[in-house]
Amino acid sequence: MSVRALVVDPAAAAAVRLAEVPDPAPEPGQVLVEVSHASLNYGDLNDARSGRVPEGAVLGSDAAGVVVQAAGDGTGPAVGTRVVALTAGAFAECVAVDVGALAKVPKGLRLAQAVALPVAGLAALRSLRAAGLGPDKRVLVTGASGGVGRFAVQLAARAGAHVIASVGSTARGEGLAEAGADEVLIGLKGLERPVDVVIDNVGGPQLVLAWGLLAPGGSVQSVGWTSGQPAVFPPYATVGPAKSLTSFVIEGDVSADLAVLTELAAEGALGVEIGWKGSWDRFEEAAEALRGRRIYGKAVLEVASGQTRPR
Template sequence: MRALVVDPRQPESVRLADIAEPVVATDDVLVEVHYAALNHGDLNDARSGRVPAGAVLGSDIAGVVLRSGPTGPPAGTRVVALAAGAFAEQVVVAPGSLAEVPTTVDLAHAAALPVAGVAALRALRACGSLLGRRVVITGASGGVGRFAVRLASIAGAHVIASVGRHERGVGMKELGADEVVVGLDGIDAPVDVVVDNVGGPQLVSAWQLLAPGGTVQSIGWTSGEPAVFPPYSTIGSPKSLTSFLIEGRAADDLADLVRLVESGALPVEIGWQGPLERFFEATDALRDRRINGKAVLTITAPSPGELPHTTDSRSAR
């Protein structure tokens, strides 16, 4: 089967290869992958060595169950999953890492949920009640950011969407942002929560914006720059900086996100979509911040009766 594997000798440390089909343990689920979403973390995984050479890259999939153990969904079930090795035609998934997708939800949209949606959901939940609180989402035009803006709005927060350029703020108000700023310029009052996707100097500035008792959830570092805190930055009223990693079962969170998508409360924006062979085009667009929302790779053709997603690589809305 075709897959994108880590190869440090290649551009982006990735190459398209033919590999053996996976071996499925008794309790696991074998999924035919129709769509897989691309994340900044995937690019870092390949270059950093966190995913070893020869291993399949990727984490976000949506497709159809081919074979299942006693605790998994039956063959033919449409599912979304958080699983290692997502950029392949077939992937083995633990039952606790997937959720069923109803026929009313596009599988391409479902594929956008695992890393970005679960990260946004868990980071906001970690902050407690958001009702009436001032919440900043940095990197708001990206996949995680857009979900975080919408979820914070649903929770009753006063949402401030921070983007890199003015044009990246298009659509933020429709998602529920009360304010849209470039960087952190124009935020003239303390904030209670920052969900930070950017890192670097902007993380330092976000820390300085926090009200007493406030928190920064550091869930990404797309800037690739160091964060240097001035002396005495941590002296004063209590506030917190929390690191973040998706761990443990994702099934319940994925089911919650799918229900929100099905109800229309959580829109999914695909800013780029194309076949597995166009992976490098997607990585260039992602790194250059030319994608609003998610980049989704089409891995296998939809099964009979499955409506293909029609957004092409130029579509941003």
């Protein structure tokens, strides 16, 4: 058997096309998930063009759907369980997922909402944790209108921090004050007091400016680089009182943190903003909107399964 999937193709529009790929063969510690929704991240677009995901391989990291085959070793959720997962090759009708890479989706939370959480929600949660988030901290979130940014604003505010959201335009700042931002700035204009934590999604010159605003002992977490520009630090910018610039990546078992995020979302304590939703046949449209920064929050792809598997 085979399943349909979005695979990398440098010759195709957006470097991605729909294709048939072999049916996934789960290992003992994996479940088989029939995917109903996938979430598109900025990093997916870069993966398709950079060669990090090779030609012909299935793209994607965020998937949500229903377990149609339980793990052979007896771990993980049962058949019929709604789940959300962080897994390579997520953009397929059916995927094999490690039990440590998924969480059950609580009642009251739609799969279309849950699928927005893995990459963006985990990046926000774990980068804030790594930076030493606390109620006495001043937290700057750059690129705050995107998926990671909006979750970071909410989670930092929930922890009692003073949250400063940086966006590219007035329009992109809409809703961030309601999400918990104490200040919403265009770029870093008007920010003069030092900050303790920077969750940086932009990179480039703005990263350099944010570094200059970091208080002694503070931390910049480099989560994304949507600017596509180099960050050029002036001489001696990195010499002085101790502070850190840390590269960030999601690693290891994510099930517990993903469960926390889904519970918060189900309770309404973590808002999930979906700025674009449509069939995965419209991938090029979604990609163009995301690259053009016309999406606030997340882009969600609806996966039209060509087959029904036994449950």
